[in-house]
Amino acid sequence: MRLTALLGVVAIFLVGCSSNVDSHKYYKFSLSSENSPVKTSEPSQRVYIDTISILGAANQQALVQYTDENQINIANFHYWAEHPKNMLMQATHTYLVNEGIYAIPLAYAGDDLEQHFTLKIVVHEFAGHFTKGAVLKGNWYLYQHHKRNKTLHSSSAFSLSNSLVDDGFESLVAAHKNNWLLLMQGISQQINPPNHE
Amino acid sequence: MNEQAYIESKPKFSVIWIVPIIAILITGWMLYQHQSNKGHVIFLKMENADGIIAGKTEVKVRSVQVGIVETLRLQIEQNAVIATIRINKHYDSLLTEDAKFWTVKPRVDETGISGLNTLLSGVYIELLPGESDRSASLFTMQDQPALISPDVDGVRYSLTAANAEVLDVGTGIFFRNYKIGQVESAKFNEKTLEMDYGIFINSPYDELISKNVIFWVNSGIEVDLSTEGIRVSTGSLSKLIKGGISVDYPPAAEADELARENTQYKLHKNFAVALERRFDLFDLYLIEFEQSIKGLRPGAPVEYRGMRIGTVEQVPAQLVRDGQPLYFQQDNTSIPVLIKVEYGRIYDVDEQAKQYWQGNIEKWIKNGLRASLKSGNLLTGAVYIELDFYSSAKPESIAKHSIYPILPSVPSGFTALSEQVMALLNKLNKLPLSDTIGEAKDTLTAYKQLGLETEKLIKELNNKKVSEKVDKNLTQLQGTLVQLTASLKQFEKTLATYQQGSGVMEQLTDTLSELESLSNTLKPVTKSLNEQPSMLIFDKNSGEDPIPRKGQ
Structure with missing residues (x-):
């Protein structure tokens, strides 16, 4: 009896050890400053980045894909390295700083927000798509602070998609990155309108 | 030539036979040894053989194996199972006729969890030897473990x-x-x-x-x-x-x-x-109520000004006079209730209390002692009987025409209230209301005049310098305000500890962020566990994720 129990425990141990731990893959993209060095000019506008909210199925670490018009797959083995809202927050911050915008996460802003902007992005869709590649939909809101009140300065809905260059999750991540880059370009233009002079 | 043959008689028993005889003797001795070493066989009757396996289930005393179940078979009537158990040779003395057997298996009861070790090893039968000198070979299995061992004093x-x-x-x-x-x-x-x-x-x-x-x-x-x-x-x-x-x-x-x-x-x-049950010395009294006794139950207390002195015995009293219940008597509209005055409740020395009660009850009733119904619990509507002195009560004496002495009663509750309301209405009817209203009108006019004069007086006072007393009061008020301001500042400081940007708030925010991060990390695990609960032991066998494809 004891031998049987011992064998059972050993068998369970071996089965546990034999599991394929390498099957999980983790991804992350960042809008690094390699190709666009930080501009040294005096920052013209200060922007506080509020939370980036992700609504719906994409609000999790697993990668999400539309496999059909009405069907979603939540990946079992392919994950973002961190929660996508944290990743997008970092990407936004990096991009705006690279664009010469004085961007600070709102949590570190302090009390004096006078005359400055707060950026809030709400993402509705952040998923792979069986025909469109990667889709990114949502709204962004830019508020201006004045005497402890904030007023909506501008806002816009966005709906972006980017086809994959190749098959595979790496391409999907790259397409997501391109989508976010496009979104950031639109927002930074709104904050710092191009000087046509 | 004749020769005579010599015939030698052979021995009747050949020596060679000694070998099989010795073999038979050795075999017999071995069989005897085997049988005697096998031990004593007993039969155990049980309702069902749940968890018991022939050849495997052991019989133990204080966790020491003393026997094993050899066979299991149904009784001829098929209403029980008979287990044949072989008890080891040295433990025959345990099989006293008052020995008890029960199955040890996992049990959860108010005393705790027991028998968990049998989850892996399987159930076993516990034997509790008795104290009898006589032995037995047929026993009955108990449903529950023996509670008290014979060696417990x-x-x-x-x-x-x-x-x-x-x-x-x-x-x-x-x-x-x-x-x-x-x-x-x-x-x-x-x-x-x-x-x-x-x-x-x-x-x-x-x-x-x-x-x-x-x-x-x-x-x-x-x-x-x-x-x-x-x-x-x-x-x-x-x-x-x-x-x-x-x-x-x-x-x-x-x-x-x-x-x-x-x-x-x-x-x-x-x-x-x-x-x-310990108030053995008591007297029974009858109380006749001219009102509803709804809510009064046998066992309800009888109190004197809040002190319990007895118990209601019968509601209504089942007493018979002239062959009829008391409340069948003609011209009698009251409901009789039988109560016990328990002297032990009045004083510990109940004999002394009895003497005191019986020596004074007549006098008390003359002085207005009456029984009435009082509401004991508004939720349940239960009522009890209270004895108290009513100075306005009509003089009465204790009636003894019944089997038990009768204590006089006064109406209470709604009956008393309705009587009081009626009396009040009668008084109201007699009031000269029209005269009173006229007088009230005059009084109001006078009050109006007084109001105008007071207003005039206040205006005059406002124009004059305030007196010293008022000044002093104002100084005191100022002091109080200073104290109040200091308290408010302290309160503000305390509140600031919990405001955004404060240390406490930052710690709280950090903790919440960590919790959120932890929750996010656990989400995939929860999902996988939900889909495949055995994932903790075996490999995750969820389907492969669909590979994202180039745009079509």
């Missing part, structure tokens, strides 16, 4: 309960919340219609059981509803689940002589009932 008593709730075997017996014993047997006596309990009090606590102890059922939760509010107290978990029996001396009484073994006691429904 203690004394057995018996309890009878007429209307208390039915308690299980194993229920604890508590002396001032300390467990001193347990119920060993519980049987309903179909002749006396009472529950008979056999209880075992562990030594040395049997020295607490004197002749005058009282036993009552303790439900585990005590709810005390008094003018101070509701007080709920609970005992130990086992007491809460299974209830218990409490034993103690009567209040303000010392331990009497020690009770003998098997002394029989009454088991009362609760502590109050246990005490009630």
Whole structure:
């Protein structure tokens, strides 16, 4: 009896050890400053980045894909390295700083927000798509602070998609990155309108 | 030539036969040894052989194996299972006729969890040897483990309960919340219609059981509803689940002589009932109420100005006069109620209380002592009888024309209220209302005039310099305001600790962020576990994720 129990425990141990731990893959993209060095000019506008909210199925670490018009797959083995809202927050911050915008996460802003902007992005869709590649939909809101009140300065809905260059999750991540880059370009233009002079 | 042959007679028994004989002897000796070493065979009758396996299930005493189940077979009537058990040779002496057998398997009850080791090893049969000198070979399996081992010292008593709730075997017996014993047997006596309990009090606590102890059922939760509010107290978990029996001396009484073994006691429904039975000296009185007695029940208290002096016995009193119940009498519209005045409640020395009561009751009734119904509980509508002095009561004396003396009563509750309301309405009717209204009108006019004059006076005062007294008061008020401001500043400082950006808030925010991060990390694990609960042991066998494809 004891031998049987011992064998059972050993068998369970071996089965546990034999599991394929390498099957999980983790991804992350960042809008690094390699190709666009930080501009040294005096920052013209200060922007506080509020939370980036992700609504719906994409609000999790697993990668999400539309496999059909009405069907979603939540990946079992392919994950973002961190929660996508944290990743997008970092990407936004990096991009705006690279664009010469004085961007600070709102949590570190302090009390004096006078005359400055707060950026809030709400993402509705952040998923792979069986025909469109990667889709990114949502709204962004830019508020201006004045005497402890904030007023909506501008806002816009966005709906972006980017086809994959190749098959595979790496391409999907790259397409997501391109989508976010496009979104950031639109927002930074709104904050710092191009000087046509 | 003739030669004569010499015939030599051969021995009848050949020496060669010694070999098989020795072989047979050795075989016989081996068989005997084998049989004698096999041990004693006993038969164990059980309702079912749940978990017992022939050739595997062991019989143990204090975790030492003393035998094994050899075979299992159904009884001819098919209503029981007979197990053949072989007890090892050296343990024959354990098979006394009062030995007990039960199956050890995982059990969860109020005493805790036991027998968990049998989850892996399988069930086994525990043998508890008895004390008898006679041995037996047929036994019956018990449903429950034996509660009390023969080597435990203690004394057995018996309890009878007429209307208390039915308690299980194993229920604890508590002396001032300390467990001193347990119920060993519980049987309903179909002749006396009472529950008979056999209880075992562990030594040395049997020295607490004197002749005058009282036993009552303790439900585990005590709810005390008094003018101070509701007080709920609970005992130990086992007491809460299974209830218990409490034993103690009567209040303000010392331990009497020690009770003998098997002394029989009454088991009362609760502590109050246990005490009630002790007021043996009482007198019965009749009270005739000229009102509804709804809500009055036998057992309701009879009080004198809040002090309990007796108990309601019969509602209505089932007394017969001239062959008819009292309330069938003609021209009698009252409802008779029989009460007991229990002298032990009035004073500990009940004889003295009886003398005092009987010597004064006539005088008290002449002075206005009357019985009335009072509401005891607004929720349940229960009422009780209260005795008190009513100075306005018509003079009466104690009536003795009935079987029991009759205490006079006065109406109360709605009856009394309606009488009072009627009296008030009569008085109102007689009031000169029109004159009064005229006078009130004049008074109001005078008040109006007074108001105008007061306003004028205040205006004049405002124009004058305030007096010194008012000035002093203002100074005091200023001081109070300074103190109030200081307190408010302190309060503001305290609040600032919890404002955004403060240390406390930052710590709280950080903790919440960490929690959120942890929750996010756990989400995939939760999802996978939900889809495949065995994932913790075996490999995750979820389907492959679809590979994202280039745009079509």
